[in-house]
Amino acid sequence: GDTVVIRTDGKVGIVTGSSGSEAKGSFATADTDNSQYIRAIGAGTGEVVMIYKDGGNSSYGTAVVGTISGTSITFGTPVAFNSSTSTSHSITYDSNADKIVVINRGGSSPFSGEARVGTISGTSISFGSATNFDSYTGDSAACFDSTNNKIVICYRDGNNGNYGTGIVGTVSGTSISFGSANAFNNGDSEFFDICFIGDSQVVAAFHYNGDNSKGYAVVGTVSGTSITFGTTVKFTDDMDVRDIACVYDEDNDKVVIIYADNSGNRKALVATPSGTGASGTLSFGSATTFGQTSSNVTTPHMYAVYNTFINKVVVAYRDGDNSDKGTVALGTVSGTSISFGTGFVYENDGYTDFNWPANIPGGDQNVFIAYRDYSDSSHARGVVYSAPFSSTNVTAANFIGISDGAYTDGQTAKIRFAGVDDAQVGLTTGSFYYVQG
Numbered sequence: 001g002d003t004v005v006i007r008t009d010g011k012v013g014i015v016t017g018s019s020g021s022e023a024k025g026s027f028a029t030a031d032t033d034n035s036q037y038i039r040a041i042g043a044g045t046g047e048v049v050m051i052y053k054d055g056g057n058s059s060y061g062t063a064v065v066g067t068i069s070g071t072s073i074t075f076g077t078p079v080a081f082n083s084s085t086s087t088s089h090s091i092t093y094d095s096n097a098d099k100i101v102v103i104n105r106g107g108s109s110p111f112s113g114e115a116r117v118g119t120i121s122g123t124s125i126s127f128g129s130a131t132n133f134d135s136y137t138g139d140s141a142a143c144f145d146s147t148n149n150k151i152v153i154c155y156r157d158g159n160n161g162n163y164g165t166g167i168v169g170t171v172s173g174t175s176i177s178f179g180s181a182n183a184f185n186n187g188d189s190e191f192f193d194i195c196f197i198g199d200s201q202v203v204a205a206f207h208y209n210g211d212n213s214k215g216y217a218v219v220g221t222v223s224g225t226s227i228t229f230g231t232t233v234k235f236t237d238d239m240d241v242r243d244i245a246c247v248y249d250e251d252n253d254k255v256v257i258i259y260a261d262n263s264g265n266r267k268a269l270v271a272t273p274s275g276t277g278a279s280g281t282l283s284f285g286s287a288t289t290f291g292q293t294s295s296n297v298t299t300p301h302m303y304a305v306y307n308t309f310i311n312k313v314v315v316a317y318r319d320g321d322n323s324d325k326g327t328v329a330l331g332t333v334s335g336t337s338i339s340f341g342t343g344f345v346y347e348n349d350g351y352t353d354f355n356w357p358a359n360i361p362g363g364d365q366n367v368f369i370a371y372r373d374y375s376d377s378s379h380a381r382g383v384v385y386s387a388p389f390s391s392t393n394v395t396a397a398n399f400i401g402i403s404d405g406a407y408t409d410g411q412t413a414k415i416r417f418a419g420v421d422d423a424q425v426g427l428t429t430g431s432f433y434y435v436q437g
Helices: none
Strands: 001-004 012-014 017-020 026-029 037-045 047-053 060-069 073-076 081-084 089-094 099-105 112-123 124-127 131-134 137-145 150-157 162-171 175-178 182-198 201-208 214-223 226-229 242-249 254-260 265-274 282-286 288-292 302-307 310-321 326-334 339-340 343-349 352-359 366-373 379-386 391-392 400-402
Touching: 001 339, 012 089, 017 099, 026 047, 026 060, 026 073, 026 099, 037 089, 037 150, 037 310, 037 366, 037 379, 047 099, 047 112, 047 339, 047 366, 047 379, 060 099, 060 124, 060 379, 073 182, 073 379, 081 124, 089 150, 099 137, 112 150, 112 175, 124 400, 131 150, 131 162, 137 343, 150 182, 150 201, 150 214, 162 201, 162 214, 162 226, 175 214, 182 214, 182 226, 182 379, 201 242, 201 254, 201 265, 214 254, 242 310, 242 339, 265 310, 265 339, 282 310, 288 339, 310 366, 343 366, 343 379
Parallel strands: 037 352, 089 137, 137 182, 182 242, 242 302, 302 352
Antiparallel strands: 001 012, 001 400, 017 391, 026 379, 037 047, 047 060, 060 073, 060 081, 089 099, 099 112, 112 124, 112 131, 137 150, 150 162, 162 175, 162 182, 182 201, 201 214, 214 226, 242 254, 254 265, 265 282, 265 288, 302 310, 310 326, 310 352, 326 339, 326 343, 352 366, 366 379
16 A cells, blocks of 8 residues: 555665754854854764864964764864964865865965865864965965865965966875966955866856956866866956855756845855856856845855755855844755745844854755854854755656555565555545655
C-alpha cells in the first residue's frame, strides 16, 4: 500500500520526505567588547569562522571558531590575526587545502594589502605570516575558485588611482603566494563583493565613484595565477550604493546582486553571465525592492549567501521597517527576477549591524548569522537560522505506482501502476489523495 519510486539502480523504494519550519536557535556571544567589521565563513564540517575588529584589544583583527551542533553554537577562544588596527578585512575558505584565508589592510599608512592563512584545530585557529599582495590597499573581498583551487581577491588599489583590481592567490601549507594584479575598472572603486560562478569564472560587484557611486559588475576568468576581466557593466542608476553582496545561484545559473541605495532601501536583481575572458559580460533583470535596511547607510547592515539545500538566497539585514531588528529573508529566483518572502526576526534585542550569513558545511537548511548587537554593548554574536524546507525523493519522472503487498529488502515486489488499489485502509470515500502534499 506504499507509494513507490524507481531508483537510479533500477530497484524500487518507498516515497520518503522530510520538512521543517522556520526557526532559530539561541544566540551565542563570541566577544563582549565593541566589535565591528564582522565577517563569517563556513569551514570544515559543522564549523564557522568569524572575524571582527576587537575594540577591547586595541582594535586588532580577531578570529574565532564556532562549532555548530543543530542550532547550537559554541565559540572557542578569540585569536588576533594581526597586531594593528583592522578597519577593512574579508574572509574566504579554501576547501581544497582546508584553510581559512583572511585579507586585511596593514596597520599603518600606506596600508598594504595583507593575506594570512588560518588553520583550524578543534575549537582554535592559528595563522601563518602575512603575505603582502599590494603596497597600498583599500577595502577588499575574496572568494574561492574551486575549479583551479585558487583564492581570488578584488580590492581598491591606492597605488593606481583607487582602481578596482583583481589578483589570484595560491595556498600552500600555511602561506599564500600571488600572481600579477589586473585592474578591472579604471576609476575609483570600492564596497566590493565577489563570488565564484564555476568554470574558472568569478563576478565582482562594486560602486564606482567616477559615476556618482552607482553599482557596476564585471566577469573575471582565472587562468593559472592570472585573471582576465571583461567589460564592466552598470547594474543600477541608484547613486552611492552600499551593502553590496554578490551570490551565485547555481541551480538557475544566475548571479544575484543585493544592495542598498542611498536611502537605505534593500534591493536585489538577477544577472545572467555569458562569455569568458575579455568577452565576459552580464545582462540584468529589473531590481526588486524588499524594504528598508536602515536610513543610516554609513555602517554596513546587510549581506547574503546562496543555500543549495533550499535553493534560495538568504539575506540577513537590519530591518529599518521593524525597529532595526536583525532579520533574515529568503529570495527565490525565477528567470531574470527575484522575489522575497516575509522577513524572520533572529534578534529582537534593539538593533543589529554587520549582519553576515554563512552556510554551515553539512548544515543543510541551517545558516549561521554573525552580527553585532549594537543595543547590548556592541557584542559580537552568532545565531543559527533554520530555513523552512521540504525535501523528497520524488521527481517528475520516478513515481511508478503503489505496492501491491508487503515486501522486505531484496524481494521481488509487485507494483500496481494503474487501476484499483486494494491495499489501502482508513481512506475517506470521495476524497482526493496524493503521493505527497
